[in-house]
Amino acid sequence: MAKLLYAFSCSIDGFIAGPGGDMSWLTPFLGPPPEGLLPRIGALLVGRRTYDGDDPHRGGPGEGQAFGGGWSGPQFVLTHRAAAPAPGxxxxxxxxxxxxxxxxxxxxxxxxxxxxDVARQCLEAGVLDEILALPVPVLLGDGVRMFHRPGGAPIGLEPLRPNWYRVLR
Known part of the structure; x- marks a missing residue:
């Protein structure tokens, strides 16, 4: 049975995107994903803002493709707004x-x-299984937080390996 994994890069101060969803901050730090990760991904669950958003691969050969073209497969976009059909x-x-x-x-x-936001919804619904946090050596100071839930209770995590955690329920 498939597990849900929230794998992300973030600044040391906890932002996954800059102000307005800007991802250009990440471009200088792009490299290959952790060894063996991409073959273990069978599908993507994507938020609409992420789907429509800025691309850290902009201007490069992998622009507009998942993981800069390193992965292909089915994508499921969570949205309440109509969208133009797209293959896959x-x-x-x-x-x-x-x-x-x-x-x-x-x-x-x-x-x-x-x-x-989709990761937060998955956590609140109790369906997120694991988290892979890939810190990037930069401080953004503002933007989209990796996890933001004002007034929320802490969520326990069990370390599985470096930067990889199981969500405790």
Whole structure:
């Protein structure tokens, strides 16, 4: 059965994107993903802002492609707004159906969650299984936080290996 993984790069001060969702800050730090990660991803669960958002690969050969062209497969975009059809992309209006469809498509691989708000929703719904945090040596000072839930209770994590955690429920 597929597991949901929130894998992301973030500044040392906890931002995954700069102000307005700007991802250009990440471009100088792009490199290959952790060894063996991409073959273990069977589907993507993507927030609409992330799907429509800035691309750290802009201007390069992998622009507009998942992981800069290093991965291809089914994508499920959580949205409440109409969207133009795109090959390999399914638009879903609610979290439960998006998660269910993504897990079915991923088989026994990971569903990689992209987008801070979708990751937060998955945590609150109790469906996020693991987190892979890839810190980048920069301080942004402002932008989109990796996890933001004012007034929320702490969520326990169990270390699995460096920077990789199981979500405790």
């Amino acid at each position: 992309v399914t638009f879903a209006g609610d979290l439960a159906s998006a998660v269910s469809a993504a897990k079915a498509a991923a088989g026994d691989k990971y569903v990689n969650v992209l987008g801070a």
